[in-house]
Amino acid sequence: MKLREIAHARSGDKGNISNIALIVFDKRDFKLIKEKVTEKRVKDWLGDVVKGEVKRFELPQLGALNFVLYEALDGGVTSSTQLDKHRKSLSSFLLEMPI
Amino acid sequence: MKSMRIGSGAGYAGDRLEPALTLLDQGNLDYICFECLAERTIALAQKEKKNDPKKGYNHLLEYRMEEILPLAFARKTKVITNMGAANPLQAMQVTREIAKRKGITGLKIAAVLGDDVLDLVKRSQDLKILETGQYLSILDNRIISANAYLGSAGIIEALKQGADVVITGRTADPSLFLAPMIHEFGWSMEDFEKLGRGTMVGHLLECAGQVCGGYFADTDRKTVPDLWNIGFPFVEIDENGEGIISKVEGTGGIINTATCTEQLLYEIHDPAHYLTPDCTADFSAVEFESEGKDLVRFRKASGKKASDFYKVSIGFINGFLGEGQISYGGTDCIARAQLAAEIVKKRLEKLALEDVRFERIGLNSITPYHSHPQDLLEVRLRVCAKADTLEKARKIGQEVETLYTNGPYGGGGVTQNTEEVISVVSVLIPKDKVKTHVEYTVS
Numbered sequence: 232m233k234l235r236e237i238a239h240a241r242s243g244d245k246g247n248i249s250n251i252a253l254i255v256f257d258k259r260d261f262k263l264i265k266e267k268v269t270e271k272r273v274k275d276w277l278g279d280v281v282k283g284e285v286k287r288f289e290l291p292q293l294g295a296l297n298f299v300l301y302e303a304l305d306g307g308v309t310s311s312t313q314l315d316k317h318r319k320s321l322s323s324f325l326l327e328m329p330i
Numbered sequence: 331m332k333s334m335r336i337g338s339g340a341g342y343a344g345d346r347l348e349p350a351l352t353l354l355d356q357g358n359l360d361y362i363c364f365e366c367l368a369e370r371t372i373a374l375a376q377k378e379k380k381n382d383p384k385k386g387y388n389h390l391l392e393y394r395m396e397e398i399l400p401l402a403f404a405r406k407t408k409v410i411t412n413m414g415a416a417n418p419l420q421a422m423q424v425t426r427e428i429a430k431r432k433g434i435t436g437l438k439i440a441a442v443l444g445d446d447v448l449d450l451v452k453r454s455q456d457l458k459i460l461e462t463g464q465y466l467s468i469l470d471n472r473i474i475s476a477n478a479y480l481g482s483a484g485i486i487e488a489l490k491q492g493a494d495v496v497i498t499g500r501t502a503d504p505s506l507f508l509a510p511m512i513h514e515f516g517w518s519m520e521d522f523e524k525l526g527r528g529t530m531v532g533h534l535l536e537c538a539g540q541v542c543g544g545y546f547a548d549t550d551r552k553t554v555p556d557l558w559n560i561g562f563p564f565v566e567i568d569e570n571g572e573g574i575i576s577k578v579e580g581t582g583g584i585i586n587t588a589t590c591t592e593q594l595l596y597e598i599h600d601p602a603h604y605l606t607p608d609c610t611a612d613f614s615a616v617e618f619e620s621e622g623k624d625l626v627r628f629r630k631a632s633g634k635k636a637s638d639f640y641k642v643s644i645g646f647i648n649g650f651l652g653e654g655q656i657s658y659g660g661t662d663c664i665a666r667a668q669l670a671a672e673i674v675k676k677r678l679e680k681l682a683l684e685d686v687r688f689e690r691i692g693l694n695s696i697t698p699y700h701s702h703p704q705d706l707l708e709v710r711l712r713v714c715a716k717a718d719t720l721e722k723a724r725k726i727g728q729e730v731e732t733l734y735t736n737g738p739y740g741g742g743g744v745t746q747n748t749e750e751v752i753s754v755v756s757v758l759i760p761k762d763k764v765k766t767h768v769e770y771t772v773s
Contacts, residue, residue: 235551239548239551239552239588239592241545241546241592241593241595241596243595243596243597243598244597245597245599246460246461246756247461248599250595250597250598250599252591252592252594252595252596254588254591254592254595256551256588277698278698279698280698286599288599288600288601288602288614290595290601290614290616292615292616292617293587293591293594293616293617293618294591295591295595297595297598297599297601299599299600305685306685306753307461307753307754308369308370309369309370309648309751309752309753309754310648310716310751310753311685312651312685312686312687312714312715312716313687313689313714314689314691314695314696314712314714315695315696320696320697321697323697324697324698
């Protein structure tokens with residue numbers, strides 16, 4: 232199963248740091264994403280995009296995890312040569328993760 | 331219990347105006363706030379002001395004020411905005427002229443000043459850049475702007491003096507919304523729990539359409555009705571800092587617990603420590619509850635003491651960016667785009683460019699995918715890099731263009747672009763080094 236079948240996501244940017252909020256449609260699935268979508272798995276899944284560490288914050292009452300990805304924006308939106316300078320598309324790519 | 335209504339009229343510098351007008355007309359608002367200043371916008375505005383001292387405010391200020399002022403005046407709604415960008419004083423004068431022209435007399439307009447700390451920063455070369463840990467001196471004489479993220483104090487002062495329209499430069503986005511709450515409810519600047527609640531509300535509202543289904547809609551997983559006609563949000567908030575978020579009935583979009591949760595976590599890191607000049611807000615226990623169609627109750631935000639520093643955004647000239655794109659179609663288009671990329675790479679080698687990037691749009695330009703689908707029948711090569719001169723930056727697009735006659739077969743649709751790169755870094759400066767004050771005028 233792909234993550235997108237049970238969750239939705241939104242990415243944002245600040246400086247050279249990206250964050251992706253991952254939210255389950257049904258709060259009963261929170262336990263599952265908490266177990267399967269670890270900091271390490273997210274870092275591995277995004278490959279060389281994230282040069283720094285991945286940090287995870289938990290908000291069980293909202294069925295949400297917030298992933299903070301350090302050094303993930305090639306210097307940030309004001310200096311990157313990327314097409315998607317904000318890396319907003321990372322949220323949809325995270326949802327492709329098999330769980 | 332006392333309560334008030336605050337609406338959100340814009341989520342970024344170039345946002346749509348129509349939803350704001352609907353909100354003003356039918357939202358029964360006490361205040362409407364327009365957040366129009368992205369990280370880099372003020373640096374560009376400073377550059378503009380340097381060339382013309384009467385410029386440097388938001389490009390859409392006149393367009394917006396022409397429409398907003400008559401409505402806001404008729405509905406007795408106060409307007410707060412950071413559209414002043416690098417020149418709040420001039421924005422104030424321009425707004426007064428528009429009010430006069432519209433026959434509105436007695437409108438008190440305020441400009442909050444003091445965020446511009448360029449001189450101070452230029453004298454403080456030993457400040458550390460937050461992003462890199464290097465000293466500011468590394469930027470040499472390339473700095474063009476330095477603006478502190480002010481909190482709500484200046485706006486509160488203006489409201490106290492009876493301002494109907496408050497125009498600021500750099501102010502923390504949620505503070506635009508927090509200020510009227512503090513003013514109307516008489517919250518203490520030390521009541522960090524309430525300031526945290528108000529900051530959370532500001533954070534939900536600051537991106538306007540984003541909490542109403544914008545940046546949310548997906549196909550059948552997350553359907554949003556009439557997104558073309560999206561409404562902007564407002565809150566009805568009580569003096570304890572709790573309440574509901576909604577939008578005007580009949581507008582498009584959707585507000586539910588899912589849109590609110592996405593917006594709550596948008597561009598924040600540790601949810602328990604969201605730093606603003608007014609407080610360290612704590613969103614970690616926030617709860618949303620649906621109370622009907624497009625009606626969501628929020629509760630349990632909190633806050634702690636603010637830091638003793640202002641974050642300062644420093645804009646500096648960071649060379650030039652050059653870009654070229656070309657499309658390939660048909661069988662093996664991916665391989666031909668790859669061949670084209672290799673050719674351009676060789677031709678650009680002697681220029682010593684930085685961050686040279688070859689992307690094949692449709693394959694690997696925005697996601698880390700490395701698949702090679704067999705049935706892809708078109709792909710677009712994008713070459714982009716940074717150069718220290720405009721001339722070198724131009725060469726990038728030119729070398730993509732010359733692929734027409736000097737590259738693989740079937741290339742088409744070349745575009746090229748160059749731009750000066752204005753980058754932004756941050757430093758912290760002690761709050762007591764920044765003096766803010768407010769200027770007024772009446773139409």
